[in-house]
Amino acid sequence: MSEWLFFLEVTLAGLGSGALLALTALAYVLIYKATRVVNLAVGEMLMLGAYLFFAFAAGWGLSAWIAIPLAIIGGGLVGGIVERGLIRPMLGESAISVFMVTVGLGSVIVGLVELVWGTDPRALPAFIDTSPLFLGEAYVSRKIAVAFVTAAIVIGLFLILFRFWRGGVALRATATDQAAAYSCGINVPGVYSAAWVIGGATAAGAGLLLGAIGGISPVMGVFGLSALVVVIVGGLDSVLGALIGGLALGMIQSWTSTYVGGEYTNVVTFGIMIFALMLRPYGLFGTHEIERL
Amino acid sequence: MSKGPARLDVQGVTLTFGGVRALNDASFTAEAGSITAVIGPNGAGKTSVFNCITGFYRPTAGRIVLDGEDITKVRPPARAARGLARSFQNIALFHGMTVLDNIKLGRHAYMKTNLLQAFFYAGPAKREEEALRREVEERIIDFLEIDHIRNKSVSVLSYGLQKRVELARALAMQPRVLLLDEPVAGMNREETEDMARFILDVKEEWGTTIVMVEHDMGLVMDISDHVTVLNFGEVIASGTPKTVQNDPRVAEAYLGSGDPQALVKRIEREMAS
Amino acid sequence: MIIGTAKESYPADEALLTTAPQRVWMTIFVIALIAAPFVLSNYWLYLACLAMINVISATGLNVLTGYTGQVSLGQAAFMAVGAYTVAYLERSLGTPFLLNILAGGVIAAAIGLVVGLPSLRVKGLYLAIATIAASFILHFVFVNWTAVTNGNSGATLAPATVFGIELATYDRLYWLIMPFAVLLVWGAANLFRTRIGRAFIAIRDRDISAEVLGIPLLRYKLMSFAIASFYAGIAGGLWAYLFRVVTPESFPFLTSIFLLAAIIVGGMGTILGGILGAVFMTLTPELLRVVVDLASVFVPDAATLLSPVRTIVFGALIVGFLILEPRGLTEIVDRIRRFFRLWPFRT
Ligand SMILES: Nc1ncnc2c1ncn2[C@@H]1O[C@H](COP(=O)(O)OP(=O)(O)OP(=O)(O)O)[C@@H](O)[C@H]1O
Ligand SMILES: [Mg+2]
Numbered sequence: 007m008s009e010w011l012f013f014l015e016v017t018l019a020g021l022g023s024g025a026l027l028a029l030t031a032l033a034y035v036l037i038y039k040a041t042r043v044v045n046l047a048v049g050e051m052l053m054l055g056a057y058l059f060f061a062f063a064a065g066w067g068l069s070a071w072i073a074i075p076l077a078i079i080g081g082g083l084v085g086g087i088v089e090r091g092l093i094r095p096m097l098g099e100s101a102i103s104v105f106m107v108t109v110g111l112g113s114v115i116v117g118l119v120e121l122v123w124g125t126d127p128r129a130l131p132a133f134i135d136t137s138p139l140f141l142g143e144a145y146v147s148r149k150i151a152v153a154f155v156t157a158a159i160v161i162g163l164f165l166i167l168f169r170f171w172r173g174g175v176a177l178r179a180t181a182t183d184q185a186a187a188y189s190c191g192i193n194v195p196g197v198y199s200a201a202w203v204i205g206g207a208t209a210a211g212a213g214l215l216l217g218a219i220g221g222i223s224p225v226m227g228v229f230g231l232s233a234l235v236v237v238i239v240g241g242l243d244s245v246l247g248a249l250i251g252g253l254a255l256g257m258i259q260s261w262t263s264t265y266v267g268g269e270y271t272n273v274v275t276f277g278i279m280i281f282a283l284m285l286r287p288y289g290l291f292g293t294h295e296i297e298r299l
Numbered sequence: 300m301s302k303g304p305a306r307l308d309v310q311g312v313t314l315t316f317g318g319v320r321a322l323n324d325a326s327f328t329a330e331a332g333s334i335t336a337v338i339g340p341n342g343a344g345k346t347s348v349f350n351c352i353t354g355f356y357r358p359t360a361g362r363i364v365l366d367g368e369d370i371t372k373v374r375p376p377a378r379a380a381r382g383l384a385r386s387f388q389n390i391a392l393f394h395g396m397t398v399l400d401n402i403k404l405g406r407h408a409y410m411k412t413n414l415l416q417a418f419f420y421a422g423p424a425k426r427e428e429e430a431l432r433r434e435v436e437e438r439i440i441d442f443l444e445i446d447h448i449r450n451k452s453v454s455v456l457s458y459g460l461q462k463r464v465e466l467a468r469a470l471a472m473q474p475r476v477l478l479l480d481e482p483v484a485g486m487n488r489e490e491t492e493d494m495a496r497f498i499l500d501v502k503e504e505w506g507t508t509i510v511m512v513e514h515d516m517g518l519v520m521d522i523s524d525h526v527t528v529l530n531f532g533e534v535i536a537s538g539t540p541k542t543v544q545n546d547p548r549v550a551e552a553y554l555g556s557g558d559p560q561a562l563v564k565r566i567e568r569e570m571a572s
Numbered sequence: 573m574i575i576g577t578a579k580e581s582y583p584a585d586e587a588l589l590t591t592a593p594q595r596v597w598m599t600i601f602v603i604a605l606i607a608a609p610f611v612l613s614n615y616w617l618y619l620a621c622l623a624m625i626n627v628i629s630a631t632g633l634n635v636l637t638g639y640t641g642q643v644s645l646g647q648a649a650f651m652a653v654g655a656y657t658v659a660y661l662e663r664s665l666g667t668p669f670l671l672n673i674l675a676g677g678v679i680a681a682a683i684g685l686v687v688g689l690p691s692l693r694v695k696g697l698y699l700a701i702a703t704i705a706a707s708f709i710l711h712f713v714f715v716n717w718t719a720v721t722n723g724n725s726g727a728t729l730a731p732a733t734v735f736g737i738e739l740a741t742y743d744r745l746y747w748l749i750m751p752f753a754v755l756l757v758w759g760a761a762n763l764f765r766t767r768i769g770r771a772f773i774a775i776r777d778r779d780i781s782a783e784v785l786g787i788p789l790l791r792y793k794l795m796s797f798a799i800a801s802f803y804a805g806i807a808g809g810l811w812a813y814l815f816r817v818v819t820p821e822s823f824p825f826l827t828s829i830f831l832l833a834a835i836i837v838g839g840m841g842t843i844l845g846g847i848l849g850a851v852f853m854t855l856t857p858e859l860l861r862v863v864v865d866l867a868s869v870f871v872p873d874a875a876t877l878l879s880p881v882r883t884i885v886f887g888a889l890i891v892g893f894l895i896l897e898p899r900g901l902t903e904i905v906d907r908i909r910r911f912f913r914l915w916p917f918r919t
Contacts, residue, residue, distance in 0.1 A: 044697050044701075092891060092895065095895050096894070096895065099894075099898070100641070101697060102637075102641060102642075102643055102697065102700075103894055103898065105643065105697055105700065106643065106832065106836065106890060106894060107890070107891050107894050107895070109645070109829060109832065109887075109890060110829075110833070110886075110887040110888065110889070110890030110891040110894070111887060111891060112887065113826070113829050113883055113884070113886050113887025113890070114883075114884050114887035114888055114891065115887075116880075116883055116887075117880045117881065117882070117883030117884030117885075117887060118880070118884060120879070120880035120883065121877060121880040121881065121884065124876075125879075125880075231704060231708075234701065234704075235705075238698075238701060269712065269715070269716065270712075272708045272709070272711075272712060273708070273709050273712045275708075276704075276705035276706075276708050276709050277705075277709065279701070279702075279705050280687075280690060280702060280705055280706075283690035283698055283701075283702055284689065284690055353784045354784070355780070355783075355784055374788075375783045375784050375786075376783055376786045376787060376788045379784065379785055379786030380786055385784060387781060391778055391781035393773060393774050393777040393778065393782075394777055395773050395776065395777050395841065396770065396773055396774075396777070400770055400773075403767075403770060404767075404770045404771070404774055404785060404787075405785060405786075406767070407767050407770065407771060407785065407786045407787055408785075408786030408787075410767045412766050412767055412768065414763075414768060414795065414799075416766075417762060417763050417765075417766040417767075417768045417769070418759040418762055418763060419759065419762065420762035420765055420766065424762075424766050427766075427767075428586060428765060428766055428767075429582060429583050429586060432582045432585070432586055433582055436582065468785070472785070472786065
């Protein structure tokens, strides 16, 4: 019986980090859907968001409830600046070139963070109550529960916005056919910027939740690679894929690290991705683009 | 050297994209050594036929037969090696290469140089490249009168010249059947006449079967031996240029018959694509 | 007038160096390569060795990324495969060093083929992502397969020996590394005189029409990827003989970014670009070190800034060149050359 309880607890913890994976994956999907850019720097933007929160809350001594929105706004700003400064000049270049720009960007962000805050891991000022939480008999870390609920709310919001809000419709239109979107009077550059701003803010939000659970360090951007696995498996252009894939990978990682050993999580994660690439290259929920000659 | 012209049969080919039926039971034959023109209004499915012949699209039904051999299931590179060469409606030259390299690329499937020989540029690799260079210079570049641009990057060439380089590359593929998708589109009168001369010369001197998609009716009527008319993915007429020209269904396909039903059908099609 | 354009024969036209100035520069360069160990200080010889190793690896990556249009972020991991292969063979079997280095290249290429397999189903960025995955999986193997890699403590190895002479000093290692670099760069240049190189470029420019023109995409993508991994493996093997200790941290992910930066900075899709970029990128950290040393007069712990500054500079070079000069240093050199109109070889 207690074994089952333990398994349940491990699974719940996995769902918690899975929600964060899903949230981060959402940043990839948003940016990819609108601009067809695979932004490898999502992980680094996430890390930067966590450090921004650290700077506001620990450095300036602001209350967490002010520092959180500031960090998220900061993340959005970074996204917007990157889009205007680095991505827009690359319009019309090959996808490979733009991808490499984001690789370089990731490197720059890591270096900057190390330069300003050093390489040592740090803990974020606590803004989530630490008293334990019980779901029936199962113990759940309150931080993880909060992360899960927050991520779930945000993702739910996005799903609704995509369907019903005008901006979401514009985004979907742009994603489907840029030229047609233009001719329908949609402000395509505006959509590009918006996608990057929202994507950056989402990543920053995921970053500070992640930092609250496990502390922050310049290498925490690796989390972004796990989220990349999620979008590859779920489909680069699928919000639903990000959601389901994130939760699934979170649980798989949690099981692996508990029952097999922490050092195996990366191998299992990336192993899954290579298999997924072989079996369903466009992801479980992604769309296969037809090419014309 | 090429093994002489081949006969090409397109037999009952059907091709669908989601709901759109780009080709519907389309059949025609290109006799060995002849020039066959495939004509039809925009969106009739002409390029789609070419894509089925070269293997870029897999037809939903029907067969492609080259000199009696069913090649419907053969992969595109292997079809190229059997002597199917084409030019593209939206020119598909390689912009990172010179004209010369673009043409040489056409010979790829017939060459044997392996990685090790290439690495040392020794023995067969060197011989093969030098022989190819000589042949391309003497048989293709001189023939198509493009000596002056051989070392230019293709991206700086005019549209007409690019089309000519595409023809050159297709010739380097030692075609037994040469597929030309709108070879004179966007050309002026003089360029068109040059191209018509080249196409006839290819037929005579190279002994190649030619299938050509073209909107320029003057050219089609002048040089083709056989004309096939496509409309909405169906073959609506076939025959000599003369008979096709006088076929009322052809005029109707091009001009519309005044029948609202046909117009609606046409618009729906365009919306779906 | 530009000289050397009137060709007497096609074979002359197909040569690697077609103009007189090119041949003169090449002669000067060869003399410099041979004279280097006699005139350079130990420190500069070390840098020369390191630069040539990077030239090999970058040239391999250039074949894949610059010429074939497939990105790899696993080049460092394949260098590690070469380095570990050499270390293992040297330690456990004591086989001759030439064989070890070659084995490093071959094993790296074989693993590259496996990692490259996803590119048979998908295109573009997926290979890049698969190579990231491969980097992490390989790192795991390096840490945990202790029987072969000696885990985190790392594998030390004896110097390469020729007829009882130990190649342990930089002036001797130079003679091991330089011929490899020359051979591999020459070989890469040769590829692009043949159908194989043309097929690579065709795949980069428009892969769907390449297939209709008779180029089997899968075979050539895998071939290109195997070549890149082979070059990385050889470079890693030479690296092992240069540093004589290999640990899982010897080839961090940053090294893959370093190599990508090298070909972007040098110029993608040109042989010269791989060379210029690798040399430039090898010297950049040294230059930064000088700058940081100077700064340490004013900033108390400037030395600790070196690593972050390096990370920033690598990234910034990638971004900057891609946006401002996508054709890299090669284009800049070309511009200078055009400016001088082949000076001093004017006719
Ligand atoms: N890859 C594809 N996906 C979906 N529909 C396609 C595709 N390729 C072609 N079609 C559709 O098939 C029909 C035939 O197209 P095709 O390009 O063969 O016409 P065409 O006769 O060559 O026209 P044009 O004279 O304009 O070149 C069109 O309705 C087109 O939209
Ligand atoms: Mg067409």
